[in-house]
Amino acid sequence: MCGIAGAYHWPDGGPLTDRLTRCLAHRGPDGSGRYDHRAGSGEVHLGHRRLSVIDLSETGAQPMVADGLALTYNGELYNAPELRAELEAKGVRFRGTSDTEVLLRAWREWGTDCLPRLRGMFAFGVFDERTGELVLVRDQLGIKPLFFVRRGGGVVFSSELKALAGELGGTLQVDEAALIASLLYYWVPDSRCAYREAEKLQPGTWARFRPDGTGERGAYWSLRQVAEEGAAHSGEVDLHAVISDSTDKHLLADVPVATFLSGGLDSSYLTALAARRQPGMSAYTIGFRAEDAKFEAMPDDLKYARVVAKRFGVELHEIEIAPQVLDLLPRMTYHLDEPIGDPAAINSFLIGSAARETGVKVLLSGMGADELFAGYRKHFANQLARRYQRVPGLVRRPIESVVDRLPVASARRGYRSVRFAKRFLSFAELPEETAFRRSYTMYDRGELLDLVHPDLAAQVDEVLTEHADTYADTGLTDYVNRMCLADARMFLPGLNLAYTDRSTMAASTEVRTPFVDVEVVKAAFRVPGHRKIVGRRGKVALKEAALAILPEEIVHRPKGLFSAPLRAWMSRDLAPLVREVVHEGVLVESGFLQREALRKLVAEDAAGQQDRAKHLWHILTLEYWYRGARSAAVSSS
Numbered sequence: 001m002c003g004i005a006g007a008y009h010w011p012d013g014g015p016l017t018d019r020l021t022r023c024l025a026h027r028g029p030d031g032s033g034r035y036d037h038r039a040g041s042g043e044v045h046l047g048h049r050r051l052s053v054i055d056l057s058e059t060g061a062q063p064m065v066a067d068g069l070a071l072t073y074n075g076e077l078y079n080a081p082e083l084r085a086e087l088e089a090k091g092v093r094f095r096g097t098s099d100t101e102v103l104l105r106a107w108r109e110w111g112t113d114c115l116p117r118l119r120g121m122f123a124f125g126v127f128d129e130r131t132g133e134l135v136l137v138r139d140q141l142g143i144k145p146l147f148f149v150r151r152g153g154g155v156v157f158s159s160e161l162k163a164l165a166g167e168l169g170g171t172l173q174v175d176e177a178a179l180i181a182s183l184l185y186y187w188v189p190d191s192r193c194a195y196r197e198a199e200k201l202q203p204g205t206w207a208r209f210r211p212d213g214t215g216e217r218g219a220y221w222s223l224r225q226v227a228e229e230g231a232a233h234s235g236e237v238d239l240h241a242v243i244s245d246s247t248d249k250h251l252l253a254d255v256p257v258a259t260f261l262s263g264g265l266d267s268s269y270l271t272a273l274a275a276r277r278q279p280g281m282s283a284y285t286i287g288f289r290a291e292d293a294k295f296e297a298m299p300d301d302l303k304y305a306r307v308v309a310k311r312f313g314v315e316l317h318e319i320e321i322a323p324q325v326l327d328l329l330p331r332m333t334y335h336l337d338e339p340i341g342d343p344a345a346i347n348s349f350l351i352g353s354a355a356r357e358t359g360v361k362v363l364l365s366g367m368g369a370d371e372l373f374a375g376y377r378k379h380f381a382n383q384l385a386r387r388y389q390r391v392p393g394l395v396r397r398p399i400e401s402v403v404d405r406l407p408v409a410s411a412r413r414g415y416r417s418v419r420f421a422k423r424f425l426s427f428a429e430l431p432e433e434t435a436f437r438r439s440y441t442m443y444d445r446g447e448l449l450d451l452v453h454p455d456l457a458a459q460v461d462e463v464l465t466e467h468a469d470t471y472a473d474t475g476l477t478d479y480v481n482r483m484c485l486a487d488a489r490m491f492l493p494g495l496n497l498a499y500t501d502r503s504t505m506a507a508s509t510e511v512r513t514p515f516v517d518v519e520v521v522k523a524a525f526r527v528p529g530h531r532k533i534v535g536r537r538g539k540v541a542l543k544e545a546a547l548a549i550l551p552e553e554i555v556h557r558p559k560g561l562f563s564a565p566l567r568a569w570m571s572r573d574l575a576p577l578v579r580e581v582v583h584e585g586v587l588v589e590s591g592f593l594q595r596e597a598l599r600k601l602v603a604e605d606a607a608g609q610q611d612r613a614k615h616l617w618h619i620l621t622l623e624y625w626y627r628g629a630r631s632a633a634v635s636s637s
Contacts, residue, residue, distance in 0.1 A: 003027030003049035004072040008134045009042035009154035021047035023163035027505045035063035035070045039132040040211025046072040053253050059096025067108045068129045073100050075122030075144050078249035115220040132211040140221040142203035142493030149198050153213025161337040169632030177459040184441050186341035186618045187495040194338045227485045230525025237526045239545035246517040247273040258282040259364040263304030266366025268554050269546045275312040282315045284351045319354050325573045333624040335506040341618025343564035345499040352507035368515035371487035372524035374532035375539035378439040385428040407608040419611045433471040451597045480529025567613040581623045
């Protein structure tokens with residue numbers, strides 16, 4: 001895992017590449033390099049920061065140059081040994097053992113046709129000295145990020161948006177529609193970028209830039225196609241075998257590999273599989289201050305993590321999270337690149353930091369299993385809503401009236417069941433796509449219109465239409481798998497993979513996600529929805545697979561939360577900051593957010609009648625991000 005940057009046909013591209021690369025030092029503290037070459041009438045410059053994981057010698061250093069190609073690459077290829085053997089059989093000779101060299105030689109052998117063969121996580125730029133062309137590539141599922149800005153026939157790119165914003169901020173304009181999307185979701189969808197001129201290279205695609213200023217783009221992998229092919233598949237799927245194979249491949253490294261272990265199904269399953277392959281490995285888990293956990297009514301995940309660690313001989317490192325939230329909030333907002341309002345990023349950063357302090361560079365995470373196997377509460381809740389709509393209105397109305405009057409919290413504790421009930425009733429009678437969107441987003445259309453400047457109404461509708469179009473862009477007839485596909489296209493790359501990459505790389509730690517693997521994804525969409533949600537239980541197919549190695553007390557435990565005691569933080573640590581942002585914040589002063597709407601959110605939360613803690617946390621995140629964007633614009637202008 002590394003940081004990459006570069007400039008192609010860009011004024012002062014060499015010094016710019018150096019500055020971009022320095023900004024990415026946390027992604028690769030083990031080494032750095034730069035490559036320069038003529039490209040037609042201009043030049044190309046490739047920069048690299050290295051986190052040494054495979055082939056720790058200089059033969060794995062980057063940018064790597066061979067056979068008239070130069071490569072700057074961020075990621076890991078888990079099928080590198082198989083590709084290497086195939087290339088060696090064709091007579092290709094290797095200098096070292098890195099997956100970087102395997103990728104470079106594969107590109108020379110097959111060009112873009114090598115991309116569907118790759119199994120891993122990656123983003124890279126490859127320059128061909130013979131043609132003068134630069135190609136940028138991103139992995140199939142959007143695990144690794146790649147941002148770029150194109151002007152005329154030139155392009156500048158980086159692993160992180162903050163590097164581009166820091167250098168080009170004076171000429172980049174904040175995209176208000178992206179900020180509205182961030183308010184809606186509490187993250188920016190992968191299809192959008194917080195700055196108008198900047199782009200995210202989309203998962204499963206490549207972009208080619210030529211010396212004459214022309215270019216082209218192509219897609220080499222389609223999640224929609226994979227899902228639809230899975231639906232047409234007949235026969236059984238051996239999920240346990242597929243997930244075991246993926247986990248084994250994700251252990252490929254020349255340094256120790258550990259795991260995130262929350263005590264939930266997904267991380268426990270991967271930890272058990274990994275420990276079977278590498279006995280005596282380490283795992284990292286988190287706990288919270290007792291008073292915070294009690295206020296939040298959080299389950300005790302630590303006890304389950306201890307059970308798994310003991311059973312599989314894992315050395316468990318327990319980290320109590322009692323962070324200085326006021327200090328961490330602006331720091332995490334900086335590292336997350338875009339306004340992402342999920343406090344789980346703090347957990348990931350602190351775990352990554354603790355692992356790094358003990359000499360661990362690589363961690364496995366259970367990320368992705370909920371999206372692919374219908375493990376979130378929203379999946380069951382949306383299915384339940386379809387049945388609820390058949391209940392006569394004379395029965396529904398009294399229920400809704402009672403729930404509406406119930407408090408979500410008292411001065412001493414929160415009431416999770418009431419929060420869930422209110423959330424459910426907010427979407428239970430809506431049409432399918434609208435209900436699904438409302439089940440995991442922050443506001444309905446009316447609330448969003450009230451919150452932002454009246455002149456932004458068109459952008460609000462544009463963002464809502466984008467969700468509807470993405471949800472409808474499928475031929476799947478299976479309702480549960482339609483939700484899983486929407487999550488895999490939007491929620492997974494836009495939120496979970498994004499914050500995991502940024503927060504852990506801020507601690508110079510690589511996180512691998514064995515569930516977010518092309519073969520696991522293929523298998524997941526071969527499982528029909530009625531095997532994912534059975535009765536009131538979600539993720540059933542995965543649970544059945546996990547029983548091959550895990551005890552029932554772990555497989556069938558109540559679902560845990562990789563989150564944070566947000567309501568405790570908001571009511572204690574962050575209450576003064578909330579007041580400051582409402583009355584004096586730059587979002588309000590600029591006119592983007594409406595002060596009265598913010599005051600209403602604060603009042604509803606303070607009264608305990610509505611749960612607005614997550615809304616207010618994200619407002620703080622957005623405020624800090626916006627301050628940083630304005631500061632970058634001033635400093636670089």
